[in-house]
Amino acid sequence: MTVTLTTAGPLTPDQGAEHTYDVTVVGAGVVGAATARELARHDLRTALIDAADDIGNGTSKANTAILHTGFDAVPGSLEARLVREGHELLSAYAAETGIPVERVGALLVAWDEEQLAALPGLRAKAERNGYHASRIIGAGELREREPHLGPGALGALEVPDESVICPWTTPLAFATQAVRAGVHLHLNCRVEGVDSDSGGHVLTTSRGPLRTRHLVNAAGLHADEIDRLLGHDVFTVTPRRGQLIVFDTLARGLVGHILLPVPGPAGKGVLVAPTVFGNLLLGPTAEELDDKTATGSTAEGLRLLREKGRRIVPALLDEEVTAVYAGLRAATGQEDYRIQEYPGLRYVAVGGIRSTGLTASMAIARHVMGLLRATGLEAGEPRELPPLTMPNLGEAFLRPYRSAGLIARDPAYGTIVCHCEQVTLGEIRDALSATIPPHSLDGLRRRTRARGGRCQGFHCGADVRALFEGDRP
DSSP states (O other): OOEEESSOOOOOOSTTTTTTEEEEEEEOSSHHHHHHHHTOOOOOOOEOOSSSSSTTTTTSSSOOOOOOOOOTSOOOOOHHHHHHHHHHHHHHHHHTOOOEEEEEEEEEEEOOHHHHHHHHHHHHHHHHHOOOOEEEEHHHHHHOOTTSSSSTTEEEEEEOOOOEOOOOOHHHHHHHHHTTTTTEOOOOOOEEEEEETEEEEEEETTTTEEEEEEEEEEGGHHHHHHHHHTTTOOOOOEEEEEEEEEEOOOGGOOSEEEEEOBBTTTOOOOOOEEOOSSSSEOOOEEEOOOOOOOOOOOOOHHHHHHHHHHHOGGGGGGSSSEEEEEEEEESSSSSOOOEEEEEGHHHHHEOOOOTTTTHHHHHHHHHHHHHHHTTOOOOSSSOOOOOOOOOOOOOOOGGGOOOHHHHHGGGGGOOOEEEETTHHHHHHHHTSSSOOSSHHHHHHHHHHTTTOOTTTTTTTHHHHHEEEEEEEO
16 A cells, blocks of 8 residues: 655655646545545546645534534535435445444424424425425424423424534545545645646645646635636635534533524524534534634624523533634535536536535535546546544444453553543554544544543643654554
8 A cells, every 4th residue: 555645845746747647636625535535436646635734624623513414405406415415425434434423313493483383394395305204393292302402492393314423534534545545645735826728737836836637626715716726706705604612521411412493594593412522512603704714713602602502401501611613614605515617627616515515525526526527537437445444533432441352452542641531542643653644733633532621631731742742652
């Protein structure tokens, strides 16, 4: 197995302008990584590049981590089809690779008569989207199912197949499989210019030139900027900030389902959701911004979330907060994905991938593969990729510190380094020597959960840093 992963220095002649890739994917978020994995199934010379120092370092790392059924998508839209297909693909892939998924179901809670009256229409919409398992439940059953709900809930639409998934392991799995299959991964590689001719494109990057015959733009928040470098002005990405509050694992018993609001004119609103890590999320806000780097939380945003949370699950506000974070979604002002091929340019733009992009990622990748063929890519027949098993970060599944057999074979898996999250020395060691290792402490946290618990690294931070910086077993 030959692995090419570069993070610094100029691209070498066999990686840059002196050697031409068949396809280059710009953006190593969940959609770009899924696309690279799909390309890896074919006999192609492929590159995956990103301006950041890690996989999934933008929108993909900061979302509500829901594996959607697509019940509430716009019927007939591209998003509706790809979310529906993606739910099936990613569910199977997660089971195959060990990505933690919990099928907790969702409840769209009606708090007033107007919202209650909207439930039949939402159920009909789900039917039009091919989802037939939803049903309306009354206030009594709702209270039995969720006894900690605030007063006044009148009923709900149950969507039993909505699930929660690990948002960090998913893009890392895609990229790992791609790299092991021969895809070149270039990080810290920002695209600064594009020159196109009949032979393809030369990308001017922060690490030197890179030539490619075909180009896929999956740059997320910056997809419109890359699109303009190709001479188009089709869409504009407006960053939409979503702030979230993470409550401690002791709060997990307050909620059994994903609790969704009934959508209104202002959007989908604030939810309360379990996570595969054993805690609860409250959020997100929806703030239209101009700054694509504005991922900070605000006092006003957190105040709003606490106000909404007090209505949904009053007892939640008495629980300890583990962390707050904010993510930026790539809004384009259109209620659908902006995926477009340009055969004359051998180019595919993948824009406007909103919060459903995690669910739809594998279906988007297959769709993009079809569009690349339409631009002239000769890919041949697909092949099976080598099997992959990802480290488990989910509380509902057997983690190393609880595995007597694993610890007997290697005591490092019984040596706890991060006590809040029960992360072992063996897990940190494995992450640091993985196909795509972390290049920051935050990257290590996303691979292991180390420093992600209630003390946020106060107790284990020095030990984790020492391991990360080289004092490793």
